[in-house]
Amino acid sequence: xxxxxxxxxxxxxxxxxxxxxxxxxxxxxxxxxxxxxxxxxxxxxxxxxxxxxxxxxxxxxxxxxxxxxxxxxxxxxxxxxxxxxxxxxxxxxxxxxxxxxxxxxxxxxxxxxxxxxxxxxxxxxxxxxxxxxxxxxxxxxxxxxxxxxxxxxxxxxxxxxxxxxxxxxxxxxxxxxxxxxxxxxxxxxxxxxxxxxxxxxxxxxxxxxxxxxxxxxxxxxxxxxxxxxxxxxxxxxxxxx
Amino acid sequence: xxxxxxxxxxxxxxxxxxxxxxxxxxxxxxxxxxxxxxxxxxxxxxxxxxxxxxxxxxxxxxxxxxxxxxxxxxxxxxxxxxxxxxxxxxxxxxxxxxxxxxxxxxxxxxxxxxxxxxxxxxxxxxxxxxxxxxxxxxxxxxxxxxxxxxxxxxxxxxxxxxx
Numbered sequence: 001x002x003x004x005x006x007x008x009x010x011x012x013x014x015x016x017x018x019x020x021x022x023x024x025x026x027x028x029x030x031x032x033x034x035x036x037x038x039x040x041x042x043x044x045x046x047x048x049x050x051x052x053x054x055x056x057x058x059x060x061x062x063x064x065x066x067x068x069x070x071x072x073x074x075x076x077x078x079x080x081x082x083x084x085x086x087x088x089x090x091x092x093x094x095x096x097x098x099x100x101x102x103x104x105x106x107x108x109x110x111x112x113x114x115x116x117x118x119x120x121x122x123x124x125x126x127x128x129x130x131x132x133x134x135x136x137x138x139x140x141x142x143x144x145x146x147x148x149x150x151x152x153x154x155x156x157x158x159x160x161x162x163x164x165x166x167x168x169x170x171x172x173x174x175x176x177x178x179x180x181x182x183x184x185x186x187x188x189x190x191x192x193x194x195x196x197x198x199x200x201x202x203x204x205x206x207x208x209x210x211x212x213x214x215x216x217x218x219x220x221x222x223x224x225x226x227x228x229x230x231x232x233x234x235x236x237x238x239x240x241x
Numbered sequence: 242x243x244x245x246x247x248x249x250x251x252x253x254x255x256x257x258x259x260x261x262x263x264x265x266x267x268x269x270x271x272x273x274x275x276x277x278x279x280x281x282x283x284x285x286x287x288x289x290x291x292x293x294x295x296x297x298x299x300x301x302x303x304x305x306x307x308x309x310x311x312x313x314x315x316x317x318x319x320x321x322x323x324x325x326x327x328x329x330x331x332x333x334x335x336x337x338x339x340x341x342x343x344x345x346x347x348x349x350x351x352x353x354x355x356x357x358x359x360x361x362x363x364x365x366x367x368x369x370x371x372x373x374x375x376x377x378x379x380x381x382x383x384x385x386x387x388x389x390x391x392x393x394x395x396x397x398x399x400x401x402x403x404x
Contacts, residue, residue: 005242010249021251028249029256036260040267047275052283065276085269093264112243114250115257180244 004187008111008180027107028115031100035109038100039092064092068227075231076238083234090119091227094175098219101179102212110222111179113172120172123230131237142240171229175222182215364400371396 014025043064046057054062068088072080094110101108109115131139143160144153189211192204243249372392379387 008243010243010246010253016252022248023252023255025256026249026252028253029260032256032260036264036267040264040272044267044272044275047272047279050275050279050282052279052286054279058279061272061276062280065273065280085273086265088273089261089265089268092268093261109253109257112249112253114244114253118254118257119261176244 004184004191007107007183007187010112028109028112031097031107031109034100035093035096039089039096043092064088071224071228072231075228076235079238080231080234083231087227087230090123090230091223094119094226095220095223098179098223099216101183102216102219108179108183110175111183113176116172116176117168119226120168120175123171123233124168127230127233127237130234131240134238135240139237139240142236167233171226175226178218178222182211182218186211186215368393368396368400371400 011027012024013027013030016022016024042057043061046055046061049055049058051058065088068091069084072084072087076083097110098108100106101111131142135141143157143164145156145160148156186208189204189208193201193208195201196204372389375396376387376389376392379385379392
């Protein structure tokens, strides 16, 4: 039987090589392209009618819009409106990527650490640049916990710096590990269905059905967590404490 | 574990950046402005509808109070009209009664006069008859025809004594 990790294999569809670097169009790239198609195309089309009384698709687009708008309003405040497009894109990209991964035989590009890490690291760099642009060198005061006595600084400042630097790692590993673990678990239990056969195979089948529901919830939740943490980081950069 | 194979990293990062930027541009430039426009339009529509509804409600209140006023006025008018009509009917009835009484009185007077006339006529008739009877009686008794003048005067004297 195939390994449960086989589903994460990157398979080249169109080999492309520029300057000795392999940038082939792979199954991962295909799912990203479909994500763009669904996320951009459907949302743009659904919103294009602009009906006063929305139809089904328009309702979904508006619900997503108001969901993210509400999230930003609650975490960053009125100032967060400027970051709405980028957070909405992040959320949609991860959400659709996760959901597409739930389709059997498809591929989950968010289950690859390099993808989640690039996204998290970009957020990290962007937020840091934003912090410096907003506060200049005063941004370093972020690493001094407010109200801490002076003699605690040598201990607290390294802790704060480490915690700040570990943000992109925790952000990327959280998403990657959730996707990896969920899909691996589904695959392993699916293997049990075949191993136990017609006699007792329906037991893991029931379990896998329930777990698929859970995985869909996690697919949504991780996109939400990624978006809300990005919001919180932006808020930190804007207000320091 | 395929995730730890650095040979695929360049391709993944390249396509991630490309697709993410494309998605961001589509959403940022096309989709999100459309949605926010729609939402704004809807909010405006709702606000204006609510304002119009309030206006109409106020108008309806005005109409209702005007109607009630009109109704009260009409009711009092009707009351007055009814009163007037009743008075007119009463006056007419009284008038009828009075004229009827008058006519009855006149009729009864006329009747009285007629009765009186008839009586005097009857009496006059009687005197003629009585004169004839008296003359014939006198002729039979004394065999002479008396003077009609003296007979009538005697009869008149006798009748006058009766009445």
